[in-house]
Amino acid sequence: MQWLRKIARGLAAPALLLVIWQGVCEAGWVTPQALPSPYAVGLKWMEYLLPGQAYDPASQSWLMWVLSGELLRDAGGSLWRVIIGFLVGFVLALPLGLLMGANARLREFANPLIQVLRPIPPIAYIPLAILWFGLGNPPAIFLIALGAFFPVLMNTIAGVSQVDSIYLRAARNLGASHSRIFMSVILPAAMPFILSGVRIGIGTSFLVVIVAEMIAVNNGLGYRILEAREYFWTDKIIAGMLSIGLIGLAIDLAMDRLNRHLLRWHRGM
Amino acid sequence: MKPALEFQSVAQSFTTHNSHIQVLASIDLTIQEGEFVCLLGPSGCGKSTLLNAAAGFVSPTQGKVKFRGNLVTGPSPERGMVFQEYALFPWMSVEDNVAFGLEARGESKDVIQPRVAALLAKLRLTEFATRWPRDLSGGMRQRVAIARVLALDPPCLLMDEPFGALDALTRRSLQDELLQLWSELGKTVLFVTHSIEEAILLADRIVVMTHRPGKVKKDCLVALPRPRDPSDPAFNALKQEMGQLVMAEQHAFENAERLSFTAD
Ligand SMILES: Nc1ncnc2c1ncn2[C@@H]1O[C@H](COP(=O)(O)OP(=O)(O)OP(=O)(O)O)[C@@H](O)[C@H]1O
Ligand SMILES: [Mg+2]
Numbered sequence: 001m002q003w004l005r006k007i008a009r010g011l012a013a014p015a016l017l018l019v020i021w022q023g024v025c026e027a028g029w030v031t032p033q034a035l036p037s038p039y040a041v042g043l044k045w046m047e048y049l050l051p052g053q054a055y056d057p058a059s060q061s062w063l064m065w066v067l068s069g070e071l072l073r074d075a076g077g078s079l080w081r082v083i084i085g086f087l088v089g090f091v092l093a094l095p096l097g098l099l100m101g102a103n104a105r106l107r108e109f110a111n112p113l114i115q116v117l118r119p120i121p122p123i124a125y126i127p128l129a130i131l132w133f134g135l136g137n138p139p140a141i142f143l144i145a146l147g148a149f150f151p152v153l154m155n156t157i158a159g160v161s162q163v164d165s166i167y168l169r170a171a172r173n174l175g176a177s178h179s180r181i182f183m184s185v186i187l188p189a190a191m192p193f194i195l196s197g198v199r200i201g202i203g204t205s206f207l208v209v210i211v212a213e214m215i216a217v218n219n220g221l222g223y224r225i226l227e228a229r230e231y232f233w234t235d236k237i238i239a240g241m242l243s244i245g246l247i248g249l250a251i252d253l254a255m256d257r258l259n260r261h262l263l264r265w266h267r268g269m
Numbered sequence: 270m271k272p273a274l275e276f277q278s279v280a281q282s283f284t285t286h287n288s289h290i291q292v293l294a295s296i297d298l299t300i301q302e303g304e305f306v307c308l309l310g311p312s313g314c315g316k317s318t319l320l321n322a323a324a325g326f327v328s329p330t331q332g333k334v335k336f337r338g339n340l341v342t343g344p345s346p347e348r349g350m351v352f353q354e355y356a357l358f359p360w361m362s363v364e365d366n367v368a369f370g371l372e373a374r375g376e377s378k379d380v381i382q383p384r385v386a387a388l389l390a391k392l393r394l395t396e397f398a399t400r401w402p403r404d405l406s407g408g409m410r411q412r413v414a415i416a417r418v419l420a421l422d423p424p425c426l427l428m429d430e431p432f433g434a435l436d437a438l439t440r441r442s443l444q445d446e447l448l449q450l451w452s453e454l455g456k457t458v459l460f461v462t463h464s465i466e467e468a469i470l471l472a473d474r475i476v477v478m479t480h481r482p483g484k485v486k487k488d489c490l491v492a493l494p495r496p497r498d499p500s501d502p503a504f505n506a507l508k509q510e511m512g513q514l515v516m517a518e519q520h521a522f523e524n525a526e527r528l529s530f531t532a533d
Contacts, residue, residue, distance in 0.1 A: 169326055170356040174370035174421065175346040184369070188360040265360045265401045 036235040044235035045071075045242070070224070074240075075247060077220040078209050081137065082251075085144025086205045090198065092145070093152035097194075100153075101160020102186065118154070122147040122208045126215060140212035147204035155197025159190030192263055199255050206248055221247075272338075273425055273457040274300040274323055274348075279332035280482075281318050292318050294482035295332070302424075305451060305458045307468035309515060310478030310486075311522045316461045319483070320429050323459060324350045336425065346370055349418030353430040355410040357402040363413050364389065364398040370421040388416040392446070408439035412446070419450070425457040433463065444470055448495070465511045469504060470497050477514055480522035487514055 018038045024030060025037035032040065048071040055065045067073075100107045122143050129139035163186055171185045213222030225240035281293040292315040300306050308316050322329050323336075325344040334341040336348060344350075357366050364385050371381045389395045392412040402410055411431055418426065432440045448471060451458060462468050468475045469491055477487040493503055 166352060166354060166356045167358060169324075169344070170350070170352065170358075171369070171373075172326070172344040173324060173346065173348075173350045174373055174417070175344075176369070176373040180373055184361075185358065188358070191360070265403070267359075267403055 033232060033234060036238065041235045041238045041242070044233070045239040048236060048239055071239075071243060074219060074221045074224050075243060077217075078213065078222065078244075079247065081140055081144060081212070081220065082202070082205045082209050085141045085209065086148045086202055088141060089145035089148030089201060089205070090152050093149045093197075093201075094156055094194070097153045097156025097197075098160055098182075098187075098190075101157045101190065102182075104161075107157065107161070114150075114153070118150050122204065123211055126211070129212075130216065135216050137217060139216045140209065143212045144205045144208045147208040148201035151200035151204060152194070152197040155193045155200070156190065159193025159197075160186055162193070163189040192266055195259050195262060199252075199259070202251060202255060203248075206251065210244060271302040272299045273302045273304070273336065274459060275333075275335040276319070276323075277333045277335065279319070279322060279329045279334060281315065281322065281327070281329050281331075291482040293322075293329070294484050296483065296485060298476060298485060298488070300457060300459060303455050303457055305471060305473045306460065307472035307475050308459065308461045308478065309463075309465065309468050309475055309511070310483065311480050311515070311519045312463070314478045314480050314518075314522070315483035316478060317429055319478075320350070320427050320459065320461055324348055324427050346374070346418075346421040347423050348425045348427055349421065349423035351411070351414050351418060351426065351428040351431045353433045355402070355407075355414045357410055357413055357417070359402050362399050362401060363394060363405070366402065366413055367416045367420050369417060374421065384420060388420055391450075392416045406439070407435050408443055411435065411443060415447070415450075419454075423456070425459070428458065428460045430461050430463065432467070440467075447471070465508055465515060466499060469493070469507055469511065470499065475511065477511070477518070480518055480525060486518060 021038050025035065049069045051065050051068045052070065100110060125143055125146055129142050133139040133142055167185050167189055168181060171181045210222035213220035214226045217223055221240050221244050225237045228236035228240065276296045276298040279293055279296040282289060282291045296319060310316050321327050322334050325341045367385045367388055368381050371384060389398055392415065394412055394416065397405060397409065432443050435443065444467065460471060472491050474490050476485055479486045497504060
């Protein structure tokens with residue numbers, strides 16, 4: 001019952017917004033062109049979500065048919081790009097961050113370069129990405145990976161370099177080898193920082209994927225809302241935006257669960 | 270008697286970018302096998318530095334540290350360190366902390382499990398085996414840290430103000446437990462403390478250090494029979510005597526500080 005009440009409380013503000021929105025539309029203060037009513041958006045959303053063709057057992061399985069709606073294919077495409085792009089950025093940033101965090105000399109060497117590159121928003125790489133990779137998925141993945149790279153790198157460096165030396169001394173005193181110290185002491189001690197980098201990195205990836213899809217590819221949620229604008233389908237734009245919001249929320253909740261699990265030893269978790 | 274830990278003209282200085290300080294000046298000290306030695310001295314006189322040299326975390330700028338005749342060149346589980354801040358790994362359960370050294374040594378599960386269970390039982394921690402360190406009180410955490418070094422059965426324990434952060438009652442019971450373990454296991458112990466009473470309660474021998482640069486000011490045997498009783502007049506007489514020594518050193522230290530301030 002506790003969680004029911006919690007959900008009800010969480011839905012209060014969105015519900016209020018919907019009521020005001022519906023009211024504004026019904027009062028005729030805005031044209032449906034500028035802002036369609038929530039009801040119209042809901043209808044469009046259903047249409048966007050449901051399969052376009054009637055079910056035909058001969059050509060595809062029932063599950064494939066259920067998932068064949070445009071929204072689900074778009075969401076799947078965006079999510080796939082976020083995952084691949086994030087993984088590329090993460091796999092490059094984590095070892096580099098661990099190395100730089102552990103080695104002060106390397107850190108000092110690379111720091112000026114990182115400080116110059118880091119403030120450049122991933123979006124600013126779009127022209128270069130298109131020149132290098134053309135159109136399609138490669139530039140999109142490149143941009144997303146870039147968006148994930150710096151948050152993971154910076155936080156991993158910070159996490160590793162702030163590991164309390166007393167843990168290292170205790171581990172050495174107990175006879176741990178370098179590799180054991182790394183795996184059993186440095187990595188878990190840096191984990192809170194690394195995970196917060198991962199969280200920021202996924203957030204950035206999700207932001208970048210929408211922009212990348214508006215420019216480089218012809219599917220995905222970002223592409224779809226831009227396409228809808230060309231036809232003045234405001235209801236579809238809003239339905240797409242709300243889908244983006246809900247997926248972002250789902251990713252964040254999943255990350256929160258992962259955090260809680262991995263950092264269950266941590267104070268205040 | 271066989272020497273366990275030997276400091277031979279050990280000197281230590283640190284150079285930071287804007288200063289050079291001589292922390293230890295020529296320490297000569299031999300600790301016998303099985304002996305319980307307490308190190309007393311004013312704050313900042315280099316007690317932790319000396320202990321770190323014995324643990325092998327730093328090598329002294331001059332002189333040698335030897336353990337059982339061999340030059341100390343780095344940390345080793347044969348000289349188990351217990352820190353004032355416990356230094357338990359917060360991401361490991363109590364039993365994983367205690368098992369850490371055995372795992373590092375490459376022991377099999379069949380060896381580790383019974384050994385860890387026995388140590389947890391000995392230190393009255395069995396019911397906390399699967400808890401995180403953050404769930405434990407200070408006294409329990411320090412017992413875990415002691416179990417963690419004892420797991421590797423070190424011949425020598427180095428303890429840096431291990432009970433300094435505990436309340437008086439917890440401290441008393443841990444002192445008793447430590448003495449119990451010591452008489453049972455026959456370890457060599459080098460124990461740093463600020464408390465004169467603690468030193469007299471625990472030690473076979475008390476070494477008083479001078480203020481910086483640290484030297485051995487006085488090295489005396491504690492002749493009181495065990496178990497010792499702090500309300501015993503002989504205990505109190507010794508406490509008075511040591512107190513005066515340490516106070517004199519503390520005053521010298523404060524005067525030196527004042528001088529260095531006026532010099533600035
Ligand atoms: N790695 C280091 N670099 C520079 N100075 C250091 C270093 N380690 C210790 N010192 C200095 O050496 C002096 C002695 O430190 P140490 O920790 O050994 O004193 P202590 O006797 O243990 O003091 P306390 O009783 O407060 O623990 C201090 O002034 C400290 O600032
Ligand atoms: Mg100290």
